[in-house]
Amino acid sequence: MEVDNKRRHSEDELKQEAVKKIKSQEPNYAYLETVVREKLDFDSEKICCITLSPLNVYCCLVCGNYYQGRHEKSPAFIHSIDENHHVFLNLTSLKFYMLPQNVQILHDGEVQLLNSIKFAAYPTYCPKDLEDFPRQCFDLSNRTYLNGFIGFTNAATYDYAHSVLLLISHMVPVRDHFLLNHFDNQGEFIKRLSICVKKIWSPKLFKYHLSVDDFLSYLKVREGLNLNPIDPRLFLLWLFNKICSSSNELKSILNHSCRGKVKIAKVESKPEASESVTGKVIVKPFWVLTLDLPEFSPFEDGNSVDDLPQINITKLLTKFTKSRSSSTSTVFELTRLPQFLIFHFNRFDRNSDHPVKNRNQTLVEFSSELEILHVKYRLKANVVHVVIKQPSTDGNAFNGDEKSHWITQLYDNKSEKWIEIDGINTTEREAELLFLKETFIQVWEKQE
Ligand SMILES: [Zn+2]
Numbered sequence: 001m002e003v004d005n006k007r008r009h010s011e012d013e014l015k016q017e018a019v020k021k022i023k024s025q026e027p028n029y030a031y032l033e034t035v036v037r038e039k040l041d042f043d044s045e046k047i048c049c050i051t052l053s054p055l056n057v058y059c060c061l062v063c064g065n066y067y068q069g070r071h072e073k074s075p076a077f078i079h080s081i082d083e084n085h086h087v088f089l090n091l092t093s094l095k096f097y098m099l100p101q102n103v104q105i106l107h108d109g110e111v112q113l114l115n116s117i118k119f120a121a122y123p124t125y126c127p128k129d130l131e132d133f134p135r136q137c138f139d140l141s142n143r144t145y146l147n148g149f150i151g152f153t154n155a156a157t158y159d160y161a162h163s164v165l166l167l168i169s170h171m172v173p174v175r176d177h178f179l180l181n182h183f184d185n186q187g188e189f190i191k192r193l194s195i196c197v198k199k200i201w202s203p204k205l206f207k208y209h210l211s212v213d214d215f216l217s218y219l220k221v222r223e224g225l226n227l228n229p230i231d232p233r234l235f236l237l238w239l240f241n242k243i244c245s246s247s248n249e250l251k252s253i254l255n256h257s258c259r260g261k262v263k264i265a266k267v268e269s270k271p272e273a274s275e276s277v278t279g280k281v282i283v284k285p286f287w288v289l290t291l292d293l294p295e296f297s298p299f300e301d302g303n304s305v306d307d308l309p310q311i312n313i314t315k316l317l318t319k320f321t322k323s324r325s326s327s328t329s330t331v332f333e334l335t336r337l338p339q340f341l342i343f344h345f346n347r348f349d350r351n352s353d354h355p356v357k358n359r360n361q362t363l364v365e366f367s368s369e370l371e372i373l374h375v376k377y378r379l380k381a382n383v384v385h386v387v388i389k390q391p392s393t394d395g396n397a398f399n400g401d402e403k404s405h406w407i408t409q410l411y412d413n414k415s416e417k418w419i420e421i422d423g424i425n426t427t428e429r430e431a432e433l434l435f436l437k438e439t440f441i442q443v444w445e446k447q448e
Helices: 002-024 029-034 074-080 112-121 155-169 172-180 189-198 213-222 232-246 247-260 315-320 432-436
Strands: 057-058 065-069 087-091 096-098 136-138 142-147 260-268 277-286 288-293 309-313 332-335 340-346 363-365 369-372 374-391 402-412 417-422 423-431 437-446
Touching: 002 112, 002 437, 057 074, 057 309, 065 074, 065 332, 087 112, 096 155, 112 172, 136 363, 155 172, 155 189, 155 232, 155 374, 155 402, 155 437, 172 189, 189 213, 189 232, 232 288, 232 437, 260 402, 277 340, 315 332, 315 363, 315 369, 363 437, 423 432
Parallel strands: 288 340, 309 363
Antiparallel strands: 057 065, 057 087, 087 096, 136 142, 260 277, 260 332, 340 437, 369 374, 374 402, 374 437, 402 417, 417 423
16 A cells, blocks of 8 residues: 555656646647647537536647646646647637646737637628628538538527528628627627627638537527427527617617518498498517418318419418408508518417428419519528428337428529528529428518
């Protein structure tokens, strides 16, 4: 026992001596060559892998792990000695350090490698950068991608949120506000959301796709996101309201860009009067205009499930654009058409036992342009619903529950092409074929 203790004691002494020696040396900038950018991932939760603390966390730029501290005995310090890894990035201040010497790397702006790492952790833009967006970019493995039109990992859990983040990232006034400003003095929610938008538009991604799992789990744990069921419309409304309660500047941008108004008048027919009389009138602001689809029973009238009904979008809009007809008791009139008009196609009866299986599958026909009350609009984004069949316990796919999956189609003004984003994959699509899927949300932009 005594011998063991002695040996341990002398080992500790040796280690301490080694630490002293390393610390007294000048930091060796040749260590920058040990940095492996392919191992770095700034999307994941920023906590120390040893203490699980979110405070004072550094990323080891050699192995990509996160460690706390910088002082002696801190996990980062010990890691630098145990693993011989010496270059670290503070994830809050974005300053680089050599450990265990505990020396800041000055003039990091002159080192291209460090610049690219800083940009990956926190992209920054000037107005000139935005002029040629989107553009063809390359990730570290030389895979091409179009910035702004990127896919996400973990679509099985968060596809509804991916769609919404892409939609708001493609509303130019909203996008520009997020890209061109810093949000250090704002609350955590706006800060984190801004980083998501900044990364979506990054021309220098290390990987051609992103993960927003950390942002979503933050929303659930810290911001009370608790929607069940959840779909892109419900999440969009939740997010817009959250943004408005968190930032006055963004609230005014959203109000200006996306808030429409509809006048709703109850019409009462009085037997003694030859004409109906307008009763109570209210003006209601909206973020999303819900369009009801006609009822359809697939197995009636000789229809089969392969013979789905179609309806033109202009027909669905007549509720809001036609002057009153004698049969209606409520009249809707659009009184403010915003720059971005967002439609929701009402497919799900949430009171149904199987809302996905029993959804309204009517296809909506549309072209890329639309005139509403003499105002011209162009289609910018289309979120479509597809079904993933989950096999039931007896192995019969037909009896299993059906699960919704969301795919986002975005228009690129520059190339005049449509890009479909499904999980991490992006594919070009023909504009004429977009309506062949169950459209759920559309964003239309007013044309000058
Ligand atoms: Zn390491």
